[in-house]
Amino acid sequence: AKRQGRNNFQFYAEELAVQVSDRTAMEGALRKALGNGELELYYQPQVALPAGRIVGAEALLRWRHPQEGIMTPDRFIPIAEETGLIRDLGHWVLTTACRRAVYWHRTVDSPFKVAVNLSTRQFVRNDLPGELQRIVQDTGCRPEWLELEITESLLLGNDAEVGAALEELHDMGFAISIDDFGTGYSALSYLNRFPLDQIKIDRSFIQGFPADREKVELVKAIISIAGALQLEVIAEGVETSHQAEYLHAQGCRLAQGHLFGRPLPQDRFERLLAGNA
Numbered sequence: 188a189k190r191q192g193r194n195n196f197q198f199y200a201e202e203l204a205v206q207v208s209d210r211t212a213m214e215g216a217l218r219k220a221l222g223n224g225e226l227e228l229y230y231q232p233q234v235a236l237p238a239g240r241i242v243g244a245e246a247l248l249r250w251r252h253p254q255e256g257i258m259t260p261d262r263f264i265p266i267a268e269e270t271g272l273i274r275d276l277g278h279w280v281l282t283t284a285c286r287r288a289v290y291w292h293r294t295v296d297s298p299f300k301v302a303v304n305l306s307t308r309q310f311v312r313n314d315l316p317g318e319l320q321r322i323v324q325d326t327g328c329r330p331e332w333l334e335l336e337i338t339e340s341l342l343l344g345n346d347a348e349v350g351a352a353l354e355e356l357h358d359m360g361f362a363i364s365i366d367d368f369g370t371g372y373s374a375l376s377y378l379n380r381f382p383l384d385q386i387k388i389d390r391s392f393i394q395g396f397p398a399d400r401e402k403v404e405l406v407k408a409i410i411s412i413a414g415a416l417q418l419e420v421i422a423e424g425v426e427t428s429h430q431a432e433y434l435h436a437q438g439c440r441l442a443q444g445h446l447f448g449r450p451l452p453q454d455r456f457e458r459l460l461a462g463n464a
């Protein structure tokens with residue numbers, strides 16, 4: 188048994204060493220990718236129900252890896268978050284999204300928002316309002332054209348620094364949306380403590396729809412909470428017209444999901460947008 192234990196330990200130590208070096212290698216590669224222009228933003232339409240007119244887009248990061256092809260963020264965002272590289276990545280995402288928002292506002296004349304995902308690390312010991320102030324100045328983007336998607340975990344830390352940054356961003360005119368709403372945490376008290384504009388219902392609630400009665404009830408409850416607090420509500424992961432119809436009937440005005448369009452490279456998204464006008 189002792190021998191076995193030692194083997195296990197050795198195995199574990201080796202595994203750990205491999206993981207650490209993988210991470211270091213990945214961080215280096217990712218830093219290079221940022222410099223080499225291998226990162227790309229895809230855009231997924233956000234639509235108004237019931238007709239499905241495009242009213243915005245969520246920017247979703249992709250890595251056009253020379254060997255591996257298109258890599259989705261679940262494979263590299265966690266490493267970028269652990270190593271702190273997410274700040275540089277995040278800066279690139281914000282700048283790129285703002286430039287696109289400016290361009291789209293020249294070509295589309297209806298209100299149009301670009302939603303961008305933010306990591307907790309971008310708020311902590313980092314002057315995000317100052318950073319965004321400079322980005323909007325440099326790109327000519329208006330804060331009203333951007334929607335900042337944050338997660339519940341950022342708010343649950345109830346950090347004074349985070350609260351102050353959100354107040355400042357909100358005062359500047361950025362819309363603030365809570366992503367993956369309803370997953371993992373259940374404290375609702377933060378909803379009126381922070382300057383929020385939108386709740387994004389997590390796709391796990393939409394998935395069981397409408398067969399799963401419990402999920403249907405939860406979605407109804409979320410929509411009614413949003414209404415009571417005068418928050419906009421958007422459903423993500425909408426895949427069937429049945430789901431869309433049901434959400435609309437419950438009072439949900441906005442949706443995003445494969446039914447309306449997958450995340451697309453910029454040029455393809457722009458063709459979709461042109462057809463929408």
Ligand code: C2E
Pocket residue numbers: 231246247248259260261264277280304305306366367390423424425426443444445446450
């Ligand atoms: P998220 O913010 O929840 O983004 C929505 C994810 O759901 C996207 O995955 C999207 O492709 C996928 N999705 C959209 N519609 C549907 C649908 O109808 N059905 C299903 N099954 N899935 C759908 P993606 O692009 O792989 O992004 C994964 C996560 O990576 C995002 O989840 C977000 O948390 C993170 N992420 C993406 N871009 C960025 C970024 O620029 N910065 C940061 N910090 N995180 C990002």
Ligand code: CA
Pocket residue numbers: 233243300302334421441
């Ligand atoms: Ca939106």
Ligand code: CA
Pocket residue numbers: 245304336366
């Ligand atoms: Ca998101």
Ligand code: CA
Pocket residue numbers: 366367387389390423
């Ligand atoms: Ca989400």
